[in-house]
Amino acid sequence: MADAALARVHDREAAAAFRRHYLSRLAIYGLLSIFAIIYLVPLLVVVFNSFRDQAEIAQNGLIAFPRSFAFHAWADAWSSYCIGGTCEGMKRNFMNSLWMAIPATILSTLLGALNGYVLSKWRFKGSEVLFTLMLLGVFMPGQIALMPWAFILGKLGLTNSTYGLILVHVIQGISFTTLFCRNYYVSIPDDLIKAARIDGAGLWRIFRRIILPLSPPILIVTVIWQFTGIWNEYLFGVVFTSGREQPITAALVALTASGTNVRNYDVMSAAVLIGALPPLLVYFFGGKYFVRGLTQGAIK
Amino acid sequence: MSSLTIRNLRKSFGSVEVLKGINIEARTGEFIALVGPSGCGKSTLLAMIAGLESVTSGEIRIGDRLVNSVAPKDRDIAMVFQSYALYPTMTVRENITFGMESRGVPKPQRDEAVKRVAALLQIEPLLARKPGQLSGGQRQRVAMGRALVRDPKLFLFDEPLSNLDAKLRVDMRTEIKKLHHRVGKTTVYVTHDQVEAMTLASRIAVMHQGEVQQFDEPQTVYDRPANMFVAGFMGSPAMNFIPATLTTDAEGRPAVSLKVGDGAVLALAEGAVPGTTGRDVILGVRPEHIFRYSPELKASKKSLATVEAPVEMVEPTGAETIGLMRFGDLEVTGRFDPDEAPRMGETITLGIDMSHACLFDPTTRKLL
Numbered sequence: 217m218a219d220a221a222l223a224r225v226h227d228r229e230a231a232a233a234f235r236r237h238y239l240s241r242l243a244i245y246g247l248l249s250i251f252a253i254i255y256l257v258p259l260l261v262v263v264f265n266s267f268r269d270q271a272e273i274a275q276n277g278l279i280a281f282p283r284s285f286a287f288h289a290w291a292d293a294w295s296s297y298c299i300g301g302t303c304e305g306m307k308r309n310f311m312n313s314l315w316m317a318i319p320a321t322i323l324s325t326l327l328g329a330l331n332g333y334v335l336s337k338w339r340f341k342g343s344e345v346l347f348t349l350m351l352l353g354v355f356m357p358g359q360i361a362l363m364p365w366a367f368i369l370g371k372l373g374l375t376n377s378t379y380g381l382i383l384v385h386v387i388q389g390i391s392f393t394t395l396f397c398r399n400y401y402v403s404i405p406d407d408l409i410k411a412a413r414i415d416g417a418g419l420w421r422i423f424r425r426i427i428l429p430l431s432p433p434i435l436i437v438t439v440i441w442q443f444t445g446i447w448n449e450y451l452f453g454v455v456f457t458s459g460r461e462q463p464i465t466a467a468l469v470a471l472t473a474s475g476t477n478v479r480n481y482d483v484m485s486a487a488v489l490i491g492a493l494p495p496l497l498v499y500f501f502g503g504k505y506f507v508r509g510l511t512q513g514a515i516k
Numbered sequence: 517m518s519s520l521t522i523r524n525l526r527k528s529f530g531s532v533e534v535l536k537g538i539n540i541e542a543r544t545g546e547f548i549a550l551v552g553p554s555g556c557g558k559s560t561l562l563a564m565i566a567g568l569e570s571v572t573s574g575e576i577r578i579g580d581r582l583v584n585s586v587a588p589k590d591r592d593i594a595m596v597f598q599s600y601a602l603y604p605t606m607t608v609r610e611n612i613t614f615g616m617e618s619r620g621v622p623k624p625q626r627d628e629a630v631k632r633v634a635a636l637l638q639i640e641p642l643l644a645r646k647p648g649q650l651s652g653g654q655r656q657r658v659a660m661g662r663a664l665v666r667d668p669k670l671f672l673f674d675e676p677l678s679n680l681d682a683k684l685r686v687d688m689r690t691e692i693k694k695l696h697h698r699v700g701k702t703t704v705y706v707t708h709d710q711v712e713a714m715t716l717a718s719r720i721a722v723m724h725q726g727e728v729q730q731f732d733e734p735q736t737v738y739d740r741p742a743n744m745f746v747a748g749f750m751g752s753p754a755m756n757f758i759p760a761t762l763t764t765d766a767e768g769r770p771a772v773s774l775k776v777g778d779g780a781v782l783a784l785a786e787g788a789v790p791g792t793t794g795r796d797v798i799l800g801v802r803p804e805h806i807f808r809y810s811p812e813l814k815a816s817k818k819s820l821a822t823v824e825a826p827v828e829m830v831e832p833t834g835a836e837t838i839g840l841m842r843f844g845d846l847e848v849t850g851r852f853d854p855d856e857a858p859r860m861g862e863t864i865t866l867g868i869d870m871s872h873a874c875l876f877d878p879t880t881r882k883l884l
Contacts, residue, residue, distance in 0.1 A: 407601035410568050415615035415662075416589035425614070429605035 266485035273481045289482035309467035320385035321442040328393020336401040353391030385446045400434035436505040444495040464491045519544045519702040525574035536726040549717035550706045556723040562706045594663035595672040600655045602647035609643040633665045671703040710750045722746045744881040753849045758799045776844030782821035785871040790884035800874035806850035809867040819870040827858040
């Protein structure tokens with residue numbers, strides 16, 4: 217008897233708890249969906265417009281469902297649209313950005329890994345001070361460095377060149393990559409290094425055979441961070457390069473500013489999407505490692 | 517011939533002196549245990565022997581060579597770490613051969629060495645696995661394999677068993693001992709576990725506050741501890757310390773009169789009289805030298821002293837029963853055979869085997 221009564225009360229409470237749980241889930245998912253839609257609408261508009269005909273955009277307005285479907289805006293934006301007098305589309309600027317972002321990402325990541333390794337595993341007198349100084353770079357806005365960079369690039373003869381931008385991005389990125397890698401390597405037990413030293417391995421062999429094989433989680437984070445950052449960077453690109461040497465971010469601005477009074481929203485939409493594609497792809501393929509790598513140190 | 521000589525070795529971190537003049541010498545093939553509570557400097561000493569910590573002053577010689585500033589890899593040593601420190605991305609085979617690979621040993625020779633060590637430690641089936649796929653005991657074996665494969669002059673062990681569960685620890689302890697017998701290499705073994713030190717070592721260095729308190733064979737360290745720290749550290753339950761005064765008993769034999777409880781007078785064993793009547797001493801008695809008094813016991817022990825005390829607490833462990841007796845404001849621990857164990861609340865007549873008792877100076881705390 218008593219058992220049955222207990223069970224009933226228990227069941228009623230369980231049902232209430234279940235209802236509460238269900239309602240709160242509904243509220244959470246509803247709210248999240250609304251925010252997701254707000255966030256995604258601009259992207260949707262741009263994607264739609266890149267496939268709509270310019271005539272249709274002019275007729276139905278910027279925000280509307282596509283009535284027509286055409287690829288020519290993408291082809292124009294890629295290879296034939298005229299920006300500031302030259303009619304080569306975004307192709308060259310896109311390649312500029314690739315040739316800038318890929319080497320700069322690889323170099324700054326490698327340097328960051330090396331710095332992080334030395335600063336965490338081969339500490340020397342003053343290494344903590346050095347690390348703190350390098351951290352300042354994380355908080356320093358890029359525009360502070362504009363004038364010095366202009367001076368240095370001028371001296372080196374690297375103005376208006378992709379190599380100049382690679383140099384700028386490698387140096388500007390080292391603070392971040394060092395921070396990431398150093399904090400990750402700190403969690404690798406020092407005993408491993410000691411054991412390897414007794415085993416006869418030196419600084420480089422330990423880095424290559426022990427540290428690097430343990431590094432993929434943090435290297436993926438660093439590569440994604442650096443690649444998206446460098447690709448999307450605009451200020452240095454627009455200041456230190458011009459015309460055909462510009463990276464795609466700078467060229468996109470030139471595109472909107474180019475002289476004709478007709479605004480070709482279809483081509484602009486396609487051009488923007490072309491410019492946004494590589495970081496999107498990188499995040500798409502590496503995103504789950506990104507989150508995993510960022511949280512790894514925190515959980516362990 | 518000695519294969520490790522440490523002379524007047526000092527180490528300071530900033531203004532903190534962690535090692536204050538260490539002198540230890542290990543003969544070839546010897547098993548030396550460095551034992552002491554945490555923070556006593558034993559791990560620092562081991563790291564200095566390995567070359568992982570710099571020497572502030574003093575000498576470390578391996579064989580005849582002064583190695584104070586020789587790099588770890590050139591000292592001809594191998595080390596087993598408490599955390600095992602296996603390289604997580606390498607297989608067991610690669611872990612074992614990494615040292616040879618770094619030294620440029622050709623592959624056929626490496627394979628031969630792995631085969632030998634894997635057979636010795638019975639880890640052949642594990643060679644292709646990664647450390648993450650091994651149990652604690654298996655990792656321990658691989659870590660030892662990595663040290664053994666080198667065939668060095670000196671083995672260093674840094675608390676290698678403290679990450680294992682109790683039963684496995686005892687098994688591995690036996691195995692290390694067997695292994696040492698087979699390989700016969702000079703070994704320095706750091707531990708905070710006095711049982712490990714007692715069972716494994718040919719000589720024990722008991723360390724405390726950066727100094728070697730006593731460096732001697734295990735039984736000597738146990739029976740004749742150099743001071744009260746060593747006496748209290750070695751042995752569990754710990755030795756009982758009872759303040760007393762030198763005197764003579766009713767028959768005129770030298771004795772101690774306890775300063776606690778009812779001031780019982782215990783006759784000392786022959787030839788153990790460090791001073792004149794009236795001198796303050798501390799009587800050290802190990803729990804296993806305290807018995808329930810009986811006439812048979814009296815007949816079997818040459819110098820037995822008796823004292824009465826109330827029993828406060830009894831802790832049976834199966835093989836023996838630990839009894840806590842009250843001596844005034846002191847508690848005295850005894851280890852009894854379960855058959856004659858005291859009962860709680862009983863007032864027991866204890867027989868103390870004085871031939872094993874130690875006397876300490878109350879101020880210097882040294883053995884008299």
